[in-house]
Amino acid sequence: MRLALDLFTIVAVLAGAFFFLAGTVGLLRFPDTLTRLHALSKADNLGLGLIVLGLLPRVDSTLVAVKLVCVWLLVLLSGATVAQLIARVSRDQDSSR
Amino acid sequence: MSWSFAVDIAMVGLLLAIAVFIIAVRDAFGAVIAFAAYGLLVAVVWVRLQAVDVALTEAAIGSGLTGLLMLGAAARLRVAERAAKAEPPGGWLRASAAVLSATVATALGTAVWFFAEPPPTLAPAAVAGIEATGLGNAVTAVLMAYRATDTLLEKVVLVLAVVGVWSLAPDRAWGGRPGTLYRTDPDGVLPFFARVLPPFGVVIGAYLMWTAADDPGGAFPGGTVLAAMWVLVMMAGLADSPPVRSVPLRLVVLAGPVAFVGVGLAGMVIADAFLAYPVGYAKLLIVTIEIAMTLSIAAMLGMLLAGAPQRPVDP
Numbered sequence: 001m002r003l004a005l006d007l008f009t010i011v012a013v014l015a016g017a018f019f020f021l022a023g024t025v026g027l028l029r030f031p032d033t034l035t036r037l038h039a040l041s042k043a044d045n046l047g048l049g050l051i052v053l054g055l056l057p058r059v060d061s062t063l064v065a066v067k068l069v070c071v072w073l074l075v076l077l078s079g080a081t082v083a084q085l086i087a088r089v090s091r092d093q094d095s096s097r
Numbered sequence: 098m099s100w101s102f103a104v105d106i107a108m109v110g111l112l113l114a115i116a117v118f119i120i121a122v123r124d125a126f127g128a129v130i131a132f133a134a135y136g137l138l139v140a141v142v143w144v145r146l147q148a149v150d151v152a153l154t155e156a157a158i159g160s161g162l163t164g165l166l167m168l169g170a171a172a173r174l175r176v177a178e179r180a181a182k183a184e185p186p187g188g189w190l191r192a193s194a195a196v197l198s199a200t201v202a203t204a205l206g207t208a209v210w211f212f213a214e215p216p217p218t219l220a221p222a223a224v225a226g227i228e229a230t231g232l233g234n235a236v237t238a239v240l241m242a243y244r245a246t247d248t249l250l251e252k253v254v255l256v257l258a259v260v261g262v263w264s265l266a267p268d269r270a271w272g273g274r275p276g277t278l279y280r281t282d283p284d285g286v287l288p289f290f291a292r293v294l295p296p297f298g299v300v301i302g303a304y305l306m307w308t309a310a311d312d313p314g315g316a317f318p319g320g321t322v323l324a325a326m327w328v329l330v331m332m333a334g335l336a337d338s339p340p341v342r343s344v345p346l347r348l349v350v351l352a353g354p355v356a357f358v359g360v361g362l363a364g365m366v367i368a369d370a371f372l373a374y375p376v377g378y379a380k381l382l383i384v385t386i387e388i389a390m391t392l393s394i395a396a397m398l399g400m401l402l403a404g405a406p407q408r409p410v411d412p
Contacts, residue, residue: 070297074294077290077293077294078290078294081286081287081289081290084286085287088286
């Protein structure tokens, strides 16, 4: 059981790290603002989500687990909002050119 | 062990790279963004050094609040920046700046190189005396009990900063509302965000303040989160900034320092010195001060971010 949980943690955190890496590569390589935002939101949503998922079996109490999930949800909310705001500014700048 | 050492070295390298970038980059906006990233990375370094209290404050104040303040400054300097670029400093000025920086860097490097090994520490003494304060977090004990005078003066400096910003108001806006009035689409993304997030933010800010008695937290990180929620609501156009002549606003700004000084003066009567706590009531008094402080810090940081009064109050 212990081994299975450890394996689960390793796989989930590695998958999360992969999404962060992919998101960063996308941020650096993609051609325009909207595609870069797309890459970045993958890192926030999936990357952090998978890392939180991987850390869940390792916490001592339910309260800490709830806190971890809350952190992920708040990052989801703020990430989505900021992406919308940046995308809007970028669209307005493009149309005014 | 070697793995974590490699991560530490990589982190130091990254910090140095960002620091060089901040100095080398030509436009102020880029430098400010890099400075915010630098602050977040420094916060991670503090966590690595097991100073979570410092990390929280660094992330909230050093990166978040200072970053926002400098972003505002960079936006205002944009006009001056163009003029400054058109007229680069002369060779003599550059040379003396380089000599000055090199001297300071060398002096700091030498000081760090000759640190005593092991470094002198008061940590055991701080933990030994913690029983008397009723607290579980040695950092809070240092801030609120052993070195309370420093913490008090820190808050007074913050009040002075707010007074300084308020005195930048033009005559017609004296005592008026700070900043611009933000007009947004009431059904837009930002107002939605500013309606959903503050309930969580208020709970988190209060929690950071409350938990500081026994775990990492504090009035500064807590107050910063509260201030962020307030600024978000103002920027989303959901509520206007209060006029700075408003009496309730001034009362909240003064609540923390006044509570601190009040408890300090009372200490001369009910205990044996200024800022001394009577035995058995230390924790109660410290938490009372912290609550007042958190509210004051939130109001002061919010007002610092809102800027100088620009709009006269309607008669």
